[in-house]
Amino acid sequence: MDEVLSQNEIDALLSAITSGEMNAEELKKEEQEKKVRVYDFKRALRFSKDQIRSISRIHENYARMLTTFFSSQLRSYVNITVTSVDQVPYEEFIRSIPKMTVLNVYSVAPLDGNLIMEVNPNIAYALLDRILGGKGNTINKSDSLTEIEKLLLSQIFEKAVGTLQEAWSSVIEIDPVLEEFEENPQFLRMVAPNETVVVVSLTTAIGETTGMINICIPHIILEPIIPKLSAHYWMQKTKTTRDNQAFTKMSKNLIQAEVELKTILGETTISINDFLKFDKDNIIALDQKIDSPLKLAVNNEPKFYVQPGKFKKRMSVQILEEINGVNEDDE
Structure with missing residues (x-):
């Protein structure tokens, strides 16, 4: 271009x-x-800009849901947004993350391969601090996590798989499962070093602590669904057929809904001074003429012109015509 x-x-x-x-x-x-x-050729681009935009759209939705999930779990301010979506060799992704970090490896059946969620230590320690009752402050810690800390972190990321599943449901139904929890990226050999991966970077804030969450998606995972990542697929998907069962159920519920009907005999406007001077037997002149039809309001919205009368010894109105558009002034 x-x-x-x-x-x-x-x-x-x-x-x-x-x-x-x-x-x-x-x-x-x-x-x-x-x-x-x-x-x-080592950095061959295997995804079009259109497909990258679709992946970005999916993870923008995922970031919103993950924000809601962490906010409810931690009872603290959390904000997660998509910063960038890039395609790079797997080796470059591994070199770009810290030597000691938090790595969640998820399987995403029925798709082949695993995706990695890399959580910056600042965010991981802030999560731990908040889970254990702190304010969500990060900790300058050089050694590895304890077994209890690993267990607490893996539990919260296991609970978060529902948000990943829901975010991808617009393209494919997946069943994410947390398979591994690692700290050293050198131990992960998921794909060849020169294999293209998509890296989605999420800027994350927990309380006053900020850091990054990176999601690494190998090409092998996305290959079967590449056609679904095009704009053409999204446009086709918007043209969905009506669910007759849901339509029938909704119609039935609407028919049973109750609405309030009012017949407006007339209206007028007076000053506060005149209102204060009201006394017994005073007469208020309405704007409504005797020979003009009245208005029937449904939930306070004028819908029909009617004329008053009696039906089976009860006060009633007969509908004359529907009020279309802007209310007309009485003649």
Whole structure:
């Protein structure tokens, strides 16, 4: 795709040509010359921008649900947002994370392979502190986690699998299971070092502590569902057929719903001064004419023109016509 210039860049280019700093003929020659773009085969891009946007959309929803989950579990302020979605070699992802960190490895049946959730130590220790009754402060800790700390963290991330399942349900029904809990990324050999993975980075704040949660998704997981990550699939999915069973149930419930009917005999507007002067036997003139139809309101919304009368010795009204659009003024 050709590079699109911003308005400021266009103005600067025109100004340089006008002032003589740049020669238009030289620009034409450069445009005619064949340009060579450097391509790194070790970092082959296997996902289109459209597919990356779909993955980003899924995880934006996931970030919102994970925020709600952690907020309810920790009873503390939590905010999680998607910062970036990139495709990189697996080896580069492993090198980019700390030597000692928290790594949750999930299987996502029926898809093959495992995905990794890397939780920055700052966030992991803040989670621990909050679970144990603290304020959610992080701890400068160089040694590994204790068995109790590992158990507490693995339990909360096991509970969080429901949010991952729900976020991906728009594309495929998965059954995430926490398979491993590691601290050293060097022990993880899930795919080949040069295998392309998608890394979703989530900026996470727990109380006053901030850090990153990175989700690493190997290409082998996404390969069967790549067609579903295109914009065409999302557009097709929006054209869903009506669920007749749900429609029938909703219609039945609506039919049984009760509404309030009122017949408005007339209205008028007076001043506070006149209201204060009211006395017994005073008469209030309404805006309604005797020979004009009344209005029937359904839940305080005027819906029909009616005329009053009696039916089986009870006060009644007869519907004349429906009120369409803006209420009409009485003649």
